[in-house]
Amino acid sequence: MTLPRGLSAFPITPTDNQGRVDVAAYGRLVARLAGSGVASIGVLGSTGGYMYLTREERRRALEAAVQAAAGRVPLVAGVGALRTDDAVRLAQDAAEAGATAGLLSAPSYIPLTQDEVFEHCMTVARESGLPIVLYDNPVATGFRFSPDLIARLAREPGVVGIKNPTESPDKTVAHLAEQRAATPAGFSVGYSGDWNCAEALIAGADAWYSVLAGVLPAPGVAIARAVAEGDHAQARALNAALAPVWRLFKTHTSLRVVYALAGILGLADTAPPRPILPLSAEAVHEVERTLKTLPSVWPPGPQT
């Protein structure tokens, strides 16, 4: 079985202003997602602020998420860290807590070589036993997985998939064909960058790692279902209805927008970790106005 597949929803992790996780609020977010029709939940991803939380807080969040999901959907847990030994411990914690897979990025300060990241990933996979989904996020980490490195890692036992960034729908289709050719059957090829992911799924990607679905899962669930049923026109119409949200993500960054959405929707009363600032009052109003333009019931008809 290829794993992860389908829509993976990445919620924020509510915390206080010192980085202590509000496990009650987080449990409510995860429980809501677990019953929403998403195929998996990505806990402690970039949107979940993994790099801003201590090992102890990440463990508290994981335990709350496992309890809230209650086995209804698999959890993919971010286990990235600057140090290899820290990433090993985080992956061990995730395995112990009950995560199905670990999402392993290569955050860097001193720029890393491809060989260094190969060793990093192999060490984490080997010493944790947790199935590893590679997480390529050059904008955040300063490191880009080369096609050769991905092909090398994809052949290793314990490395089960990858979460790729996207630039545009066209490039994603070509990228998917190349990565499929370079990786073994059963290796899960997935994408992030919500605005490009309907086309990625239509092109045959295994997974859509979604920021929006972490706060508003219904639109992504409807798109993923339409693709699974072969109704590409419906998937594209649903995606087109989200264009105003994708514009907000591109203008204000998806993380800052979903924090605002969580507040507007009454899901969590929290703020991003400083130095990241919440959106301005003006931008929050823009998010509120955009939300009102969206179809109130998902899935809307193809022409709405």
Next chain:
Amino acid sequence: MTLPRGLSAFPITPTDNQGRVDVAAYGRLVARLAGSGVASIGVLGSTGGYMYLTREERRRALEAAVQAAAGRVPLVAGVGALRTDDAVRLAQDAAEAGATAGLLSAPSYIPLTQDEVFEHCMTVARESGLPIVLYDNPVATGFRFSPDLIARLAREPGVVGIKNPTESPDKTVAHLAEQRAATPAGFSVGYSGDWNCAEALIAGADAWYSVLAGVLPAPGVAIARAVAEGDHAQARALNAALAPVWRLFKTHTSLRVVYALAGILGLADTAPPRPILPLSAEAVHEVERTLKTLPSVWPPGPQT
């Protein structure tokens, strides 16, 4: 008084493979530098691996450095962190331990805005009381301080200087003129990127933040002295003699090279934090060979 000024030497921080600082070895490195003629020591800079060490280990390193320097030279301590509250605590620790100034970078994961970094720096300066040297290192942090942000911060009490990156000697000379014009008198403008810094000092920069000087202080001390005495030809000749070292830095990165140098010179038996790997045996031989081509006594004559 403008501070920092002159040559600031940035040693590595010897640790075991779990990130625990070898305070005895570190104290020896710092004590040697404190008696070498450098104007200040940069503890827990990028070369000192600040981003890879816990608060507790950074405090242990700081205390060892203060003890080893024994008041002979001021210490500038790296206090950067992803979270603002962590950076505040690190700056408070540095102030308490006896550092003269804090070197404050803006490491990012989620890309930061200029306003966010302004708030970040002001919060650290205000809540720690430690004089702050801004640390602009876009390659490592993913954030570039804009000229406007620097001008804004330089006007604030408590922000005493900046450590800038360099691209080339020519661009550094022009950059210095622009930054001087945009910052108040007494604001310390300094540079890193060792191969460009002799020219930066000749052009009138206040400080050279040196990686090489952390392991091999004599050449930089001689260059800084020649510049201070107005002997630019001598400074340039000394710098030209270091060209093979600068080539190594550009090929293998300065951090990896100074780790190898520390081993070759018998100063410390340690390795960079994983995932960063030590240089290959072949590259270490290249460093050894290069070391033998350098003048054995500094300063050499202008023509040697």
